[in-house]
Amino acid sequence: MESVLYDYHLAMGLAESEEGSVPENRYIRVRQVFEKHNISEAEFDSSMVYWCEHSETLKEIMKRVSLRLDHKAEALGVSSDQQISDAYSTLSAEGDTANVWLGSNFRLVLATTRQNVFRFTITADSTYRPGDTFLWAFTPQTLSSRGQQDVYVQFSVQYEGDSTVAVSRTLYDDRPAIVEIGERLIRKGSRIRQVSGCVYLPPALKGQFAVTSLSHIALVRYHHEPPVVAVADSVGAEIEVDSIEEDTSEHVRLSPHEVRGSGAKEHTINIVKEKNSKWVKRKKRK
Numbered sequence: 001m002e003s004v005l006y007d008y009h010l011a012m013g014l015a016e017s018e019e020g021s022v023p024e025n026r027y028i029r030v031r032q033v034f035e036k037h038n039i040s041e042a043e044f045d046s047s048m049v050y051w052c053e054h055s056e057t058l059k060e061i062m063k064r065v066s067l068r069l070d071h072k073a074e075a076l077g078v079s080s081d082q083q084i085s086d087a088y089s090t091l092s093a094e095g096d097t098a099n100v101w102l103g104s105n106f107r108l109v110l111a112t113t114r115q116n117v118f119r120f121t122i123t124a125d126s127t128y129r130p131g132d133t134f135l136w137a138f139t140p141q142t143l144s145s146r147g148q149q150d151v152y153v154q155f156s157v158q159y160e161g162d163s164t165v166a167v168s169r170t171l172y173d174d175r176p177a178i179v180e181i182g183e184r185l186i187r188k189g190s191r192i193r194q195v196s197g198c199v200y201l202p203p204a205l206k207g208q209f210a211v212t213s214l215s216h217i218a219l220v221r222y223h224h225e226p227p228v229v230a231v232a233d234s235v236g237a238e239i240e241v242d243s244i245e246e247d248t249s250e251h252v253r254l255s256p257h258e259v260r261g262s263g264a265k266e267h268t269i270n271i272v273k274e275k276n277s278k279w280v281k282r283k284k285r286k
Contacts, residue, residue: 001047001051001061002061002064002065003037004033004037004039004044004047005061005062005065005143006065006068006069007033007036007037008030008033008143009065009069009141009174010069010072011026011029011030011032011033012026012029012030012174013174014029015028015029015030016173016174023147023148026147026148045145045207045208045209048143048145048209048211049207049208049209052110052111052112052209052211053112055108055110055112055115058108058110058211059106059108059213062106062108062141062211062213063106063213063215065141065213066106066139066141066213066215069141096222096223097220097221097222097223098127098220098221099218099219099220099221100122100195100219100220100221101122101217101218101219102122103120103217104217105215105216105217105218106213106214106215106217107199107213107214107217108211108212108213108214109151109199109201109211109212109213109214110201110209110210110211111144111201111202111203111204111208111209111210111211112203112204113203116200116201116202116203117198117199117200117201118198118199118214119196119197119198119199120196120197120198121194121195121196122194122195122196122219123193123194124191124192124193124194124195128191128192128221129192129223130187130188130189130190130191130192131186131188131189131223131224132186132192132221132222132223132224133180133181133182133183133186133221133222133224134155134157134180134181134195134219134220134221134222135178135179135180135181135218135219135220135222136155136178136179136180136197136218136219136220137176137177137178137179137216137217137218137219137220138176138177138214138215138216138217138218139174139176139177139214139215139216140171140174140177140212140213140214141174141212141213141215142171142174142210142211142212142213143209143210143211143212144204144208144209144210144211145204145208145209145210146204146208146210148172149201149210149212150170150171150172150202151170151171151199151200151201151212152168152169152170152171152199152200152201152202153168153169153170153171153177153179153197153198153199153200154166154167154168154169154197154198154200155167155168155169155179155180155181155196155197155198156181156195156196156197157181157186157192157194157195157196158192158193158194158195158196159187159190159191159192159193160190160191160192160193161190163187163190165181165185165186165187167179167180167181167185176216179197183224195219197219199212199214
């Protein structure tokens with residue numbers, strides 16, 4: 001079954017890269033796989049229904065298929081942008097750009113009862129800052145007796161006060177998926193409570209199957225604001241600043257006309273200097 005699934009995924013990839021109608025290309029390429037392994041479409045479908053009922057074994061099969069496909073891609077010189085989710089998954093959990101994914105980087109979603117939804121929730125800790133943005137990346141691979149199978153994805157960030165921002169997407173093919181919550185959506189002044197994601201596969205009818213594997217999973221967190229640092233002022237008190245930069249520019253005195261030209265207004269302030277006062281001892285009057 002592993003060899004059949006490996007060839008099946010290769011065939012689907014070829015069908016999507018060839019000219020012409022993708023559904024027609026898929027039909028032709030998949031038939032070639034069945035002929036190679038001397039099986040019929042009905043035998044393939046019934047085998048997949050069986051393996052979906054034995055999900056733990058199917059998960060191991062799909063893991064090995066995914067690994068073989070990675071090696072094939074490397075041998076063909078697939079560029080890094082085509083394996084972008086894999087590039088994100090190699091990031092560490094530290095730094096301004098960090099991969100904060102905590103679980104396994106391979107998951108299996110089956111169109112069966114209680115297995116057709118994959119969810120995760122990561123609770124924010126002290127390393128999360130207001131203004132952080134997030135990117136969820138993974139590589140999906142989908143098999144379905146219905147041919148093309150839509151996969152639904154939702155990604156959300158929840159803030160204190162139960163304010164939530166979310167992004168939803170539909171996946172139509174097996175290209176690396178990237179779901180992002182960028183600066184346009186975030187609540188910049190609010191503390192983050194948790195980050196959540198969900199992959200949903202519609203249930204299959206009896207005698208049918210659908211399965212989606214997720215590999216190279218990464219959850220990338222970006223810091224956009226510098227950390228707050230404490231510095232001492234001239235009287236020993238502490239003040240908080242966003243950053244400290246050394247001023248290396250030359251100081252040039254500007255004329256009032258130049259100052260007004262930059263949008264500033266000149267103000268005249270009259271200062272009156274007080275005269276020094278003296279105490280004079282007067283003679284007493286008679």
